[in-house]
Amino acid sequence: AYNSKIQIKRYQGQEEKLIDLDFATAKNFSLLNGDVVRVFSIPQKYENFVEISGEVALPGEYEIEKGWRVADLVSKGKLLKTSKTDLAFLQRKNNDGTYQFKRIDLAKALENNASPENILLMPTDKLIIYAQSQFVDRAQISISGAVRRPTKMPYDRSKKMKIEDLVQMANGLAPKATDFGFIYRKKEEHSKDIEYILVDIKQALTNPSSSANLVLEPFDRLFIPNNDTYMDDANVMISGAVRNPGDYTYDASLTMDKLLLMSGGLRKNADRHRIEIYRVDLSETPIKTRKVEVNVDENGRVEGEDVILMPYDQVRVRQLPDFEFQKNVTISGEVLYPGTYAITKDNEQLLQMLTKAGGPTDEAFLEGATLRRKQDNVGYIILRLDDVYKNKNSKFNIVLAAGDEINIPKMKDFVSIQGATKAGRNYDQKVIGSDNRINVPFHPGRRANFYVDEYAGGTSKYGKKKLITVRYPNGQLKETKNFLVFNVYPKVKKGASIYVGAQKKTAKQKNEEEKEPVDWGKLLGDTIAQATTIITLLLLVQRIN
The missing domain is CATH 3.10.560.10 (Outer membrane lipoprotein wza domain like)
Structure with missing residues (x-):
């Protein structure tokens, strides 16, 4: 605090006044309500110092003494081994606030006190010492x-x-x-x-x-x-009757015995005497592929001397030609002994397999039997099992494959009718199934049109008899054939489904269907009510006259 001046701001009436006091008189000065007391800071910062910075042990400000020179300040800051002594700068502040810099050969200033380099210092001077490393590229x-x-x-x-x-x-x-x-x-x-x-x-x-x-x-x-x-990535491949076929990274230490162990060893169906190595001979032009045959003993080791493998070798382990695991077929439905059966001989046929299962039961519906083949995702194969039992040389006596599924359903002695018929007018809703379907008795020798007319009331408004199709229990479809003006309708078998198709509706027909139907009963009632009102009014007029 600057105690030579203390200032009081005081309000007297409508005026504001300043009162200057020194510290001695201010002690006994009486303050009034509202006075503002201001204590000033020392107006000028100290300037009796010099400063040393940079590569010294004790950088900082030091009190300047009369006659001090550069060497005196350096003795206070203590040079380091890493200090640069052939170059330093003295920073001096001018009265206008600008700076000037004086270059100094510090070594000469320290060697000779009377040297011109040992400049006389002034207050606020700053001596900058550099490190030797600052002038060297850090490689x-x-x-x-x-x-x-x-x-x-x-x-x-x-x-x-x-x-x-x-x-x-x-x-x-x-x-x-x-x-x-x-x-x-x-x-x-x-x-x-x-x-x-x-x-x-x-x-x-x-x-x-x-x-x-x-x-x-x-x-x-x-x-x-x-x-x-500088080496290409090289693999060795093994395939065939091994447990873990695939590619293996090549190394000069890889042999046939090691590769067989790494690939899990031979499978049961491997032919130990049909193992082949196909090798690319890079030493020849054009490049050729050669075959090396290898035999393996019952312990899975190469017979004789082990074979050293080469980059890009392909090893093929062949299967025994007559070796096969069981190939199974599933038989379900109406046979005496449904279940899984193995194919025990080549080209075993459907009838032979069904004989193993005891043959069909009395309730078996042979016409509805199905055969689904999983192999190669073939799917269902059209089957006529009744024809097979009539003739064992039938083309439907199919040679079976592993995974085949045979199903013989129970007897169906009814026929289904669905589609664009008038069945909805003739039967209660609980009798009619989805897609306007009804189930009716089977009539031997009758064709599809008979069932539509007899039980379904004929075709609906948009239904067409020429679009009648029959689906037989084995999945086969038969359509109605047209000869000039005549229709030849499909025959119907037990368990068949008859479907009546509908013609495509024109835009006009669709619009007519979308219109709200006329309620003739309501229209007639409204007309009678209006007529009655008019007659009543006429009678009243006559009475008034």
Whole structure:
């Protein structure tokens, strides 16, 4: 606080006044309500100092003494080993607030007190000391690639570090290191110009005094490739009757015995005497493929000397020609013994398999039998089992395949009728199923049109008899055939479904259907009510007259 001046701001009536006091008189000065007291700070900062900064042990401000020079201030700040002594700057502030800088040879100022470099100091002067490292480019060198410890390190300014030194500092070469390397050399760290120098690493390490052991320069990067870089990725493939067929990474140590073990060994159906290796001979032009035959004993080992595999070898393990696991067929429905049965001989047919299952029961519906083949996603095969039982040489006596599913349903002695018929007018809704379907008795020898007329009341408004189709229980479809003006309707069998199709509606027909139907009863009632009202009015008029 500046105690030479204390100021009071006071309001008297309609006026504002300032009262200046010093610290001594202010002690006994009486304050009034509303007074504002202001205590000032010292108006001028201290200036009896000089400052030293930069590469010194004790940087900071020091009280200036009369006659002080640069050497005196340096003795206070203590130079370091890393301080630069041939160059320093003295910063001096001018009265107008600008600065001037004086260059000083610090070594001369310290050697001779009377030297012109040992400038007389003035208050607020600042001496700036630099570090030697600030005037040196900080270069690095590095080593990477196939070494045990890739690393970066500062560059040796003595220019004595060589390739062999750097490799040893990286703990030596990795096992798969190449005998050569590259130095990527830049004149500056961020320069885009790079010189590529091929170096003989093997010679540099075995004979450090040789010319191959180059002296490293600032920003050099030594890279030593891995031998694997110069090898194509190679696999060996094994397929056929092994547990884990596939591709395996090639290595010079890979043999046939090892590959068989890695692939899980031979399967039960493997032919130990039909194992073939197909090998690409890269030494010939044009390139040729050769076959090497291998026999394996009962323990899964190569008979005789093991075979060393080569890159890109393909090993094929053949199956025994007569070896097969059980091929099963499933029989369900109306047979005496439904279940799963194995195909026990080549080209076994449907009738032979059904005989194993005891044949059909008395309730079996042979016409409705189905056969579904899973093999190759074939799906359902049209079947006429009744024809098979009539003639064992029938074309429907199909040769079975593994996974076949045979189903014989129970007897159906009724026929279904559905589609565009008038059944909805003739039967209660609980009798009619989805798609206007009804189930009716079977009539031997009758065709589809008979059932539509007899039980469904004929076709509906848009139904057409020429669009009648019959679906038989085995999935076969029969359509109505048209000969001039005559229709030949399909025959109907037990369990068949008759479908009556409808013609496509025209735009006019669709519009008529969308119109609201006329309620003739309501219209007639409204007309009678209006007529009655008119007659009543006429009678009243007559009475008034």
